[in-house]
Amino acid sequence: MTFISIEFLLFFAVIVFTYYAIPHRWRWVLLLAASYSFYASLSGYFVFLLLTSTAFSYVTGRLIEKQETKKQKKKVMLMGICVLLFLLGWFKYFNFVNDSVRAISAYLNWNYAIPYQEIILPIAISFYTFQAVSYLVDIYRGKLKAERHYGYFSIYFAFFPQLVAGPIERAKKLLPQFKTEQTLKYENLSYGMKRIAWGFFKKTLIADRLAPIVASVYDNPDATGSQIVLATILFSVQLYADFSALSDIAIGCARMLGIKLTENFKQPHFATSIGDFWNRWHITFSTWLRDYIFVPLCKGKKKRSEIYVAIIITFLISGIWHGAAWSFVLWGLIHGFYRVFGDHTKQARGKMASFTYLDRNPTFHKWVKIAITFLLVCFSRVFFRSDSVTAAFTNAKLFLTPSSWSPSGIIEAFEIFSLLDLAIFAFFFIVMQLFHHVERKNASTWNWLSQRPVFARYAVYVLIVVSVLVFGATGQGFVYGGF
Amino acid sequence: MKNIEKYKNAFVEALEIEEDEVGEGLVLGETSEWDSLGHMILISTMEEAFDVSLDAEWMSEFDSYQSGLKLLDRLGVDFVNE
Numbered sequence: 038m039t040f041i042s043i044e045f046l047l048f049f050a051v052i053v054f055t056y057y058a059i060p061h062r063w064r065w066v067l068l069l070a071a072s073y074s075f076y077a078s079l080s081g082y083f084v085f086l087l088l089t090s091t092a093f094s095y096v097t098g099r100l101i102e103k104q105e106t107k108k109q110k111k112k113v114m115l116m117g118i119c120v121l122l123f124l125l126g127w128f129k130y131f132n133f134v135n136d137s138v139r140a141i142s143a144y145l146n147w148n149y150a151i152p153y154q155e156i157i158l159p160i161a162i163s164f165y166t167f168q169a170v171s172y173l174v175d176i177y178r179g180k181l182k183a184e185r186h187y188g189y190f191s192i193y194f195a196f197f198p199q200l201v202a203g204p205i206e207r208a209k210k211l212l213p214q215f216k217t218e219q220t221l222k223y224e225n226l227s228y229g230m231k232r233i234a235w236g237f238f239k240k241t242l243i244a245d246r247l248a249p250i251v252a253s254v255y256d257n258p259d260a261t262g263s264q265i266v267l268a269t270i271l272f273s274v275q276l277y278a279d280f281s282a283l284s285d286i287a288i289g290c291a292r293m294l295g296i297k298l299t300e301n302f303k304q305p306h307f308a309t310s311i312g313d314f315w316n317r318w319h320i321t322f323s324t325w326l327r328d329y330i331f332v333p334l335c336k337g338k339k340k341r342s343e344i345y346v347a348i349i350i351t352f353l354i355s356g357i358w359h360g361a362a363w364s365f366v367l368w369g370l371i372h373g374f375y376r377v378f379g380d381h382t383k384q385a386r387g388k389m390a391s392f393t394y395l396d397r398n399p400t401f402h403k404w405v406k407i408a409i410t411f412l413l414v415c416f417s418r419v420f421f422r423s424d425s426v427t428a429a430f431t432n433a434k435l436f437l438t439p440s441s442w443s444p445s446g447i448i449e450a451f452e453i454f455s456l457l458d459l460a461i462f463a464f465f466f467i468v469m470q471l472f473h474h475v476e477r478k479n480a481s482t483w484n485w486l487s488q489r490p491v492f493a494r495y496a497v498y499v500l501i502v503v504s505v506l507v508f509g510a511t512g513q514g515f516v517y518g519g520f
Numbered sequence: 521m522k523n524i525e526k527y528k529n530a531f532v533e534a535l536e537i538e539e540d541e542v543g544e545g546l547v548l549g550e551t552s553e554w555d556s557l558g559h560m561i562l563i564s565t566m567e568e569a570f571d572v573s574l575d576a577e578w579m580s581e582f583d584s585y586q587s588g589l590k591l592l593d594r595l596g597v598d599f600v601n602e
Contacts, residue, residue, distance in 0.1 A: 178575060312556060328576040335560040337568070339534065344557050380557055387552070 038078040040201075040286045041240055041511050048075070053226075053293050061218040065188040068215070068294075072195040076161070079201070083159035086124070091194040093120060094169040098183035098190075101176045114177040118170055125166045128159055133361035161201050163358055165194055167325055172208045174329055181209050189215050198290035202283045204301045204321040211296070219295025231483055232289030234501050235472075236282040241509030242465040243278035247271050250453055255422055255432070262441025263450040265432050269415050272422050274466070277306060280319070304473050306414070309406040311375040314414060322358075326351050341380070349373040359421070364429045368420040375413055461508055468500075523599050526569045527589065534558065534565040546585040570597050 038044045052071045056064055077084040097117035104110040135151055142149035172193075175181035184190040193211050219225075254260045254268035284301040291298045305318035315323045334347035349370070356369020390396040395405060419436050423429035435441055451459065472482050479485040486494055521529075531542040535553040548554050554562070563574050563582070572595045574582065582588045589599060 180575070180577075332560075332576045332579065335564065337564050339561050339564050341557060341561070344560050347560075380555075383552065383555075 038075065040283065041237065041245075049290060049293075056294055057221045064219075065186075065192055065215065068192045068196065069188060072192060072197040072200060075197040076195060076200060080160040083157075083162075086128075086159050086162070087165065087195055090121065090124060090165065090169060091191050093117070094172060094194065095184070095187060095190050097173055098176050101173060102183040110177050114173050117173045121166050121169050121173075125162055128156055128162055130357075130361045131156055137363075164203050164205060165200065167205050167322075167358075168194065168208075171205075171325060171329060175207065175209065184208065184212060186216075196291070196296075198287040198294075198296075199298055202280070202287075203319075204284060204287065204299045205325050206299060206321065210299070214296045217295075222295070225292050225295055228483060229289040229291075229293030231498070232285045232292065234289075234498070234505070236285030236289060237505045237509070238282075238465070238501050239278040239285065239469065240282035241505050241511055243462070243469060244275050244282060245279075245510040246458065246462055246465075246508075247275035247278070250458065251275055251422070253453055255424070255428075260432075260435075261446065261450065262435040262438045263443065263446030264453060265419070265435040266441050267447060267450040268453065269419055269422065269432075269436060273306065273411070273415050273418055276418065276421075277302070278469070304476065306411050307407055307473070307477070308410050308414075309403060310410055311372065311379055311413060314410055315372075315376075322355075326355055330354055345377045345380070348376050352376065363426045364420045364423055367426065367429065368417050371417045371420060375417070465504065465508070523570070523597055527566075527592070527599070530562065530565045530569045531585070534562040542585070544585055548583040566592070570595075572597065 038048060048071075052067065055067055059067060073084055073087075076087060080087075094117065097113065097120075101110050101113045101117070104113055132154060135153065139149050139151070141147075172181070176183050184193070189212055192215055193206075193208050196206075196211070196215075199206060251268050251272045254264045255272075257264075260268070281302045288298045288300070299321050301320050303317040303320065305314055308314035308317050331347055331351040334350060335344055338344055338347065350373075352369045352373030353366065354369070355372070356365045356367070359365045359368070387396075390402060395402045416433070416436055419432045420429045423432050440446065454462065475482045475485050486497060528539065528542045531537065531546065532539055535551075535558050537551070537553050541551075546554065548559055549556075559579070559582075563579055566572070566582075566588070567574055570592060572592065574591075574595075578591055582591050593599060
């Protein structure tokens with residue numbers, strides 16, 4: 038049962054109805070049963086791994102709190118994190134490490150006997166492990182008390198709207214909301230349904246329509262440079278639509294239950310720098326990395342060069358988190374390099390903007406920065422999308438070849454679309470951009486829309502729902518669902 | 521040395537700016553020296569100068585000369601009766 042299915046919508050409708058029909062004291066049982074059923078439908082027996090990780094984190098949290106000295110607390114916390122990371126490492130990275138060691142051994146003519154192991158990656162393990170780590174660290178830091186109620190704690194670990202791909206929430210934010218009696222509110226139901234519909238719109242009309250077109254280029258060993266350029270730009274649009282749709286549906290579902298989740302995206306493709314991009318893309322993951330990796334790494338550092346090392350390590354971890362492959366490692370390192378290079382050349386770029394009079398037209402200057410940032414992000418995504426490091430370098434070379442960017446070549450590359458697909462994509466892409474435009478001007482498109490006449494408002498709602506029903510493409514999983 | 525002097529010195533040392541540039545108008549992100557990376561260096565310098573520990577949440581709170589004073593005051597650094 039995936040988010041994009043009638044089964045899920047029916048399942049969720051039953052949960053919402055029952056949630057508000059039963060007394061508050063029983064709702065945690067309902068949410069927990071719903072969360073485990075949902076996870077079991079996706080990941081089968083791995084629900085037992087989720088149960089084990091939950092029980093382990095619960096006990097470790099209590100143990101940290103019981104220790105008398107800071108040193109003892111730290112010891113228990115580190116032990117707990119090591120166990121959680123071992124589980125993540127075993128399921129997600131065993132074959133990555135194993136294959137890498139085997140390749141090195143073969144290169145050095147060493148005998149290495151451990152064969153490839155058939156290990157299935159449990160869905161959402163990267164997400165719930167990060168939530169568990171933040172829980173243990175926050176208890177150690179004294180920012181959070183260990184949760185006593187096992188039921189509520191288990192929901193924090195497995196809350197079905199955000200279990201599969203976030204937003205990655207902190208216990209301090211989520212647990213009190215589960216414990217508060219949520220009353221049935223029209224605005225929560227209305228807002229939640231709109232966010233879910235918008236998620237379906239982005240997923241079925243943008244992401245899943247683009248996915249086979251992008252794949253047709255990336256799976257083709259004879260793809261031209263212009264096709265790679267176009268497919269990479271389209272992949273950026275696909276990835277944003279795919280992942281932000283997942284967050285929209287998660288936020289919408291939670292809101293219908295009275296729970297407010299953290300926003301995960303703020304129009305990342307309109308970022309004016311790489312630093313700005315990471316403040317807008319997968320925000321809960323970026324802040325997690327900042328709070329639990331980057332800031333501790335920066336402790337006591339008083340030179341920019343030392344901060345640069347912390348940046349590179351943080352982005353390296355970000356890359357490894359995304360996937361067990363060297364292409365993801367390289368993708369992370371590219372972003373680390375961008376960030377460091379951007380900081381190091383800040384003054385020179387400022388002078389350049391002044392020399393070229395760019396800074397005299399702030400609006401134009403801003404759009405130049407947006408375009409450059411977007412292209413840098415696109416280049417990094419060649420590594421994100423390619424199936425192997427060899428393919429990534431081949432595609433990256435094509436992406437950087439000047440002739441790949443010739444207007445005639447790019448126009449020709451649009452042949453990867455059928456005329457109908459292109460028309461449908463163009464129409465819904467423009468609708469998405471209009472939505473973003475209104476959001477940039479008014480902070481919330483939904484609030485802006487609610488102030489329009491009833492006819493206009495419902496015309497938009499009907500357009501979204503009918504478009505999904507008539508033109509929506511399904512059958513693709515979520516990209517970030519695989520992490 | 522008085523705490524307020526230590527506080528001002530931390531800005532001078534961490535952000536590599538002149539002493540007369542340190543004052544109430546200093547705000548994170550509004551000068552090229554006090555950017556997000558300079559902020560990390562400033563935090564390390566403050567932690568060492570006042571023997572305190574600032575976590576990520578407090579670091580976000582420390583976004584101006586004035587808010588830094590308030591934050592350190594809450595952490596037990598006395599700027600008035602020393």
